Amino acid sequence: xxxxxxxxxxxxxxxxxxxxxxxxxxxxxxxxxxxxxxxxxxxxxxxxxxxxxxxxxxxxxxxxxxxxxxxxxxxxxxxxxxxxxxxxxxxxxxxxxxxxxxxxxxxxxxxxxxxxxxxxxxxxxxxxxxxxxxxxxxxxxxxxxxxxxxxxxxxxxxxxxxxxxxxxxxxxxxxxxxxxxxxxxxxxxxxxxxxxxxxxxxxxxxxxxxxxxxxxxxxxxxxxxxxxxxxxxxxxxxxxxxxxxxxxxxxxxxxxxxx
Amino acid sequence: xxxxxxxxxxxxxxxxxxxxxxxxxxxxxxxxxxxxxxxxxxxxxxxxxxxxxxxxxxxxxxxxxxxxxxxxxxxxxxxxxxxxxxxxxxxxxxxxxxxxxxxxxxxxxxxxxxxxxxxxxxxxxxxxxxxxxxxxxxxxxxxxxxxxxxxxxxxxxxxxxxxxxxxxxxxxxxxxxxxxxxxxxxxxxxxxxxxxxxxxxxxxxxxxxxxxxxxxxxxxxxxxxxxxxxxxxxxxxxxxxxxxxxxxxxxxxxxxxxxxxxxxxxxxxxxxxxxxxxxxxxxxxxxxxxxxxxxxxxxxxxxxxxxxxxxxxxxxxxxxxxxxxxxxxxxxxxxxxxxxxxxxxxxxxxxxxxxxxxxxxxxxxxxxxxxxxxxxxxxxxxxx
Numbered sequence: 001x002x003x004x005x006x007x008x009x010x011x012x013x014x015x016x017x018x019x020x021x022x023x024x025x026x027x028x029x030x031x032x033x034x035x036x037x038x039x040x041x042x043x044x045x046x047x048x049x050x051x052x053x054x055x056x057x058x059x060x061x062x063x064x065x066x067x068x069x070x071x072x073x074x075x076x077x078x079x080x081x082x083x084x085x086x087x088x089x090x091x092x093x094x095x096x097x098x099x100x101x102x103x104x105x106x107x108x109x110x111x112x113x114x115x116x117x118x119x120x121x122x123x124x125x126x127x128x129x130x131x132x133x134x135x136x137x138x139x140x141x142x143x144x145x146x147x148x149x150x151x152x153x154x155x156x157x158x159x160x161x162x163x164x165x166x167x168x169x170x171x172x173x174x175x176x177x178x179x180x181x182x183x184x185x186x187x188x189x190x191x192x193x194x195x196x197x198x199x200x201x202x203x204x205x206x207x208x209x210x211x212x213x214x215x216x217x218x219x220x221x222x223x224x225x226x227x228x229x230x231x232x233x234x235x236x237x238x239x240x241x242x243x244x245x246x247x248x249x250x251x252x253x254x255x256x257x258x259x
Numbered sequence: 260x261x262x263x264x265x266x267x268x269x270x271x272x273x274x275x276x277x278x279x280x281x282x283x284x285x286x287x288x289x290x291x292x293x294x295x296x297x298x299x300x301x302x303x304x305x306x307x308x309x310x311x312x313x314x315x316x317x318x319x320x321x322x323x324x325x326x327x328x329x330x331x332x333x334x335x336x337x338x339x340x341x342x343x344x345x346x347x348x349x350x351x352x353x354x355x356x357x358x359x360x361x362x363x364x365x366x367x368x369x370x371x372x373x374x375x376x377x378x379x380x381x382x383x384x385x386x387x388x389x390x391x392x393x394x395x396x397x398x399x400x401x402x403x404x405x406x407x408x409x410x411x412x413x414x415x416x417x418x419x420x421x422x423x424x425x426x427x428x429x430x431x432x433x434x435x436x437x438x439x440x441x442x443x444x445x446x447x448x449x450x451x452x453x454x455x456x457x458x459x460x461x462x463x464x465x466x467x468x469x470x471x472x473x474x475x476x477x478x479x480x481x482x483x484x485x486x487x488x489x490x491x492x493x494x495x496x497x498x499x500x501x502x503x504x505x506x507x508x509x510x511x512x513x514x515x516x517x518x519x520x521x522x523x524x525x526x527x528x529x530x531x532x533x534x535x536x537x538x539x540x541x542x543x544x545x546x547x548x549x550x551x552x553x554x555x556x557x558x559x560x561x562x563x564x565x566x567x568x569x570x571x572x573x574x575x576x577x578x579x580x581x582x583x584x585x586x587x588x589x590x591x592x593x594x595x596x597x598x599x600x601x602x603x604x605x606x607x608x609x610x611x612x613x614x615x616x617x618x619x620x621x622x623x624x625x626x627x628x629x630x631x632x633x634x635x636x637x638x639x640x641x642x643x
Contacts, residue, residue, distance in 0.1 A: 087642075095643075096423050099631045102642040103535065110534050110636055144426075255637030258546035258569075 288363025552612025
């Protein structure tokens with residue numbers, strides 16, 4: 001549902017509810033029309049399996065997007081850890097090289113919290129973050145990131161080059177993983193399947209119920225309960241935009257550190 | 260820790276308890292159970308944080324030694340006078356320290372112009388000044404017989420900055436300097452550092468001490484399109500300049516000297532403007548406890564106030580106080596100013612908790628330690 005993602009969160013949620021209301025109204029009208037023509041041969045016993053099918057389908061879809069959100073959290077945590085490791089490993093460099101390396105590293109972290117955290121809500125990568133990580137890569141690929149002479153071997157300085165290299169590539173990988181996992185997992189086909197199932201369930205429910213009061217309560221229950229999995233699916237499909245996950249807050253401890 | 264009435268009352272109570280020092284000993288400021296030390300610095304006004312943070316660090320050291328019984332049984336009592344970073348007020352304060360309070364030594368004066376204005380009074384009364392918070396050449400070369408520096412010079416700081424900037428390809432440097440002895444020392448330092456590269460600053464603008472009127476300087480510097488801007492003033496003026504300068508859509512790397520008051524500068528700037536601002540430092544990184552002096556400082560601070568925040572100025576105050584305490588200790592049980600100054604000169608190449616410095620009759624430059632730090636936008640933290 002790409003068009004929904006372009007809307008502000010509140011408006012998108014309203015749009016989802018409006019769609020459900022429209023489907024409910026359509027199901028009600030259709031059921032009344034068929035009922036008038038005495039074509040209805042539907043049995044109430046069909047409601048139970050259809051309801052279960054709706055629940056299982058939405059639960060399956062929801063579990064998938066929640067799993068993806070958890071993967072995103074893990075990836076961001078790993079990225080933050082890699083930041084910390086790279087900052088620490090630069091400690092063995094002489095002062096000017098060390099501070100330049102850390103400055104570029106923290107510039108990149110800062111660009112994520114102040115730029116990419118915002119662009120990712122729209123499913124986009126940030127040009128500023130790209131420029132920042134490019135500058136960091138340029139530094140790490142230059143002689144500025146190399147030790148001018150062999151340092152005394154300590155646990156901190158051991159295998160500096162290999163570790164710095166590993167962490168820098170890990171950092172690049174972590175960004176790509178984060179961007180990939182944060183991209184919206186909304187699929188029009190999934191939404192269509194939910195819509196079709198809901199419409200069918202609503203139509204069946206209206207067809208087997210009689211009486212104004214009964215129909216009123218049925219409509220209320222349908223509109224209160226059944227859009228919830230869809231709303232959850234929408235929110236978890238893009239957790240950054242939905243505010244379920246604050247990327248900037250994950251990087252805040254890194255930027256608050258005196259290093 | 261707030262200055263003011265409670266502390267002054269404390270000093271008065273201590274004076275009453277320990278008696279008038281000069282009535283028991285011939286040496287000014289030395290009582291049977293007390294040693295009087297004076298500090299004139301900015302404790303209020305636009306540069307007030309400079310003195311407050313330094314004093315906070317020094318107090319941790321003095322409190323510790325006093326709690327252990329003092330130096331040779333004498334408690335160190337400090338008297339503070341606020342000069343607001345104004346030379347005239349500093350001179351008046353120094354006169355009061357000398358004639359009225361009759362302090363044994365002066366300590367931690369903040370600022371070049373304030374120290375310079377006090378030098379004639381120091382000379383007249385023969386009072387030593389320990390660890391002034393200035394890196395100006397005027398009290399280093401030629402050596403002043405009464406001034407004992409601990410921190411490195413501004414010229415060293417600027418040389419390091421220029422070296423760093425050249426290394427990473429930023430040679431077009433502008434300078435904005437305070438229109439007094441401090442600023443001119445900074446300007447001379449930059450000209451000296453650029454001379455071997457046959458370069459000159461692309462812009463040289465002045466600002467007034469304790470002033471936030473920096474709009475015009477920012478506009479002129481922006482017009483010269485520098486790759487880096489060196490600010491030689493205190494935090495309030497520099498913060499004002501940075502705000503005006505960044506409004507002009509500029510991206511030049513901004514550097515400050517250690518005197519700026521790093522924590523105060525960080526607090527004075529909004530988060531987005533804070534990020535990436537460079538500050539040279541003359542003390543070790545206060546958050547890195549691998550150096551014994553930093554570890555001691557952190558422990559002393561946490562013992563006194565678990566909520567206290569580490570900082571460069573308070574660490575400098577702590578280290579300066581440790582130097583003073585060591586010299587007082589080595590001056591013996593009946594210290595005289597002469598013995599005290601000799602003790603300082605005899606330190607030669609020494610260190611305070613792993614922080615090396617040189618002190619002798621012919622070299623009072625103190626430390627040559629300089630490092631670069633950058634501010635982080637988020638929480639005003641530092642990287643080094």
